[in-house]
Amino acid sequence: MFWADKIADEVVRKYQHVIDTGEPIIVRDEKTASGQVHVGSLRSAALHAIVADVLNDRGIKVKFLFEINDFDPMDGIPGYLDEAEYKKYMGHPLYSIPSPVEGYENFAELYGQEYVEVVGRIGFGAEVYRATELYRSGRMNDAIRAVLDKKEIIHKIYKEVSGSERAADWYPLNVVCENCGNLSATRITGWDGEMVDYTCSSDTIEWAEGCGHNGRISPFDGNASLPWKPEWAAKFMANGVHFEGGGKDHYSKGGARQVAEAISREVLEHQPPYGVFNEFFLVGGKKMSSSKGNAATAKEMTELLPPHILRLLLLKTPINRQLDFDPEGDAVPVLFDTYDRLAQKVWSGVEDDDSQVFRFAHLPEERANIPKRFLPRFSQIAFLVQMPHMDIYEEVEKMKEAPLTEEDRAEIDLRSEYAKRWLAQYAEDRFIFALQEAVPETALVLTDDQKNAIKLFADKLESLETMDGQAIHELTHQVKEESELSPKEFFTALYLLFLGKESGPKVGWFMSTLDKDFVLERLRGVV
Numbered sequence: 001m002f003w004a005d006k007i008a009d010e011v012v013r014k015y016q017h018v019i020d021t022g023e024p025i026i027v028r029d030e031k032t033a034s035g036q037v038h039v040g041s042l043r044s045a046a047l048h049a050i051v052a053d054v055l056n057d058r059g060i061k062v063k064f065l066f067e068i069n070d071f072d073p074m075d076g077i078p079g080y081l082d083e084a085e086y087k088k089y090m091g092h093p094l095y096s097i098p099s100p101v102e103g104y105e106n107f108a109e110l111y112g113q114e115y116v117e118v119v120g121r122i123g124f125g126a127e128v129y130r131a132t133e134l135y136r137s138g139r140m141n142d143a144i145r146a147v148l149d150k151k152e153i154i155h156k157i158y159k160e161v162s163g164s165e166r167a168a169d170w171y172p173l174n175v176v177c178e179n180c181g182n183l184s185a186t187r188i189t190g191w192d193g194e195m196v197d198y199t200c201s202s203d204t205i206e207w208a209e210g211c212g213h214n215g216r217i218s219p220f221d222g223n224a225s226l227p228w229k230p231e232w233a234a235k236f237m238a239n240g241v242h243f244e245g246g247g248k249d250h251y252s253k254g255g256a257r258q259v260a261e262a263i264s265r266e267v268l269e270h271q272p273p274y275g276v277f278n279e280f281f282l283v284g285g286k287k288m289s290s291s292k293g294n295a296a297t298a299k300e301m302t303e304l305l306p307p308h309i310l311r312l313l314l315l316k317t318p319i320n321r322q323l324d325f326d327p328e329g330d331a332v333p334v335l336f337d338t339y340d341r342l343a344q345k346v347w348s349g350v351e352d353d354d355s356q357v358f359r360f361a362h363l364p365e366e367r368a369n370i371p372k373r374f375l376p377r378f379s380q381i382a383f384l385v386q387m388p389h390m391d392i393y394e395e396v397e398k399m400k401e402a403p404l405t406e407e408d409r410a411e412i413d414l415r416s417e418y419a420k421r422w423l424a425q426y427a428e429d430r431f432i433f434a435l436q437e438a439v440p441e442t443a444l445v446l447t448d449d450q451k452n453a454i455k456l457f458a459d460k461l462e463s464l465e466t467m468d469g470q471a472i473h474e475l476t477h478q479v480k481e482e483s484e485l486s487p488k489e490f491f492t493a494l495y496l497l498f499l500g501k502e503s504g505p506k507v508g509w510f511m512s513t514l515d516k517d518f519v520l521e522r523l524r525g526v527v
């Protein structure tokens with residue numbers, strides 16, 4: 001069963017009473033806007049967006065909320081920013097820090113909007129709100145009051161669930177200092193049911209500098225924010241969330257999720273939502289060189305893959321299994337092949353889990369009309385775009401053995417565009433080919449046996465009526481058998497002659513894209 005269907009079933013089972021009233025099921029996800037969005041966040045986005053999508057597809061009313069958390073403090077400076085310039089903002093809420101790029105209201109808006117754009121592009125869009133809006137609206141006030149009133153219960157939960165000890169006078173809330181604006185450097189020293197007393201000091205936390213101010217202020221309506229575990233619980237309640245999961249790291253024993261659920265039940269007296277974890281999304285085993293693209297950001301990933309293919313990547317692996325993707329290797333061509341396999345299956349009328357994955361890989365607005373079209377292999381398109389003498393439409397028409405439709409041409413254009421990007425920014429050398437204009441020097445190492453085989457091949461090829469891929473393929477087999485060369489020795493010789501490298505695309509197909517006289521001249525030029 002498609003993993004999102006399984007989760008949706010569970011949501012329906014738990015909240016049938018809500019569905020029956022006609023009220024929406026609330027699905028929520030959030031992202032702290034502390035820097036460029038790492039690709040791993042797309043896994044969490046997929047979990048929530050697809051579950052919301054599946055519920056919606058079943059005719060269930062759904063409200064999918066996405067929070068840009070702009071109230072978290074800056075607790076680290078991303079490597080691509082000037083540390084000296086941003087150090088003074090450590091501990092300040094993100095909404096109060098200037099944007100590194102002009103045209104954005106603040107730091108959080110820059111990265112928050114980048115993320116919203118990225119998820120919008122792949123159809124994971126949601127109703128977006130900001131953490132500051134939530135606090136300032138007063139909807140967090142009840143939770144703030146409960147947390148301040150029952151801080152001892154929170155201390156007990158931290159100790160029992162996660163084994164961490166808090167000082168008896170610790171209040172789980174941070175005030176924004178009225179004097180310097182720091183959030184992390186403040187510490188509450190008293191609470192009388194209406195106002196908190198606080199102090200702003202460099203002693204509060206190692207990495208944030210306080211100003212020494214002592215103040216008294218209402219903790220409500222955006223003057224203060226909760227540390228993230230109590231805050232998670234408070235947001236469950238303030239938004240009336242029914243489904244919200246999170247990264248696997250938060251789901252460990254004694255981890256953030258358990259603490260937040262305990263706070264939700266024991267302090268806020270609120271039933272926490274149903275949730276499951278999403279596994280990690282790793283991009284390549286190795287660090288990418290800076291001159292190449294950086295698929296480690298979600299934004300780059302949406303430029304590397306078209307929306308339906310990226311969605312397929314995010315959907316095809318169960319959400320609780322690790323996803324490993326190396327854009328420099330063959331992962332991109334293989335992913336397109338997977339799409340093609342699912343398409344063939346669905347278009348031939350098979351209905352199973354794969355058809356569900358295929359359907360949801362397309363954006364909601366595309367699903368009613370997914371055109372049946374010829375799907376040329378991505379690896380072959382990636383080869384063709386490197387051969388400037390070839391007409392790609394013509395070559396694909398040969399593969400199809402029928403005239404191209406408008407949809408076929410659109411698919412060729414799409415694949416050509418993404419193949420070029422992949423080749424320019426990620427693909428390893430083994431995918432880069434250039435048809436050699438003369439016998440390359442690398443081909444001078446051929447043995448006599450190889451040369452004899454090539455001569456035999458040239459003679460057979462000459463008698464072929466057309467440069468048909470399958471016929472050429474069969475010739476290569478005849479030659480291999482008659483010459484007693486290993487397949488590797490024979491194919492290596494051919495690749496060296498034409499491409500100057502030891503490997504390449506399937507020989508029969510590759511030769512079929514070339515002019516016969518050119519091929520014969522090249523083959524005979526070496527013997």
Ligand SMILES: [Zn+2]
Pocket residue numbers: 177178179180181182200201210211212213
């Ligand atoms: Zn201060």
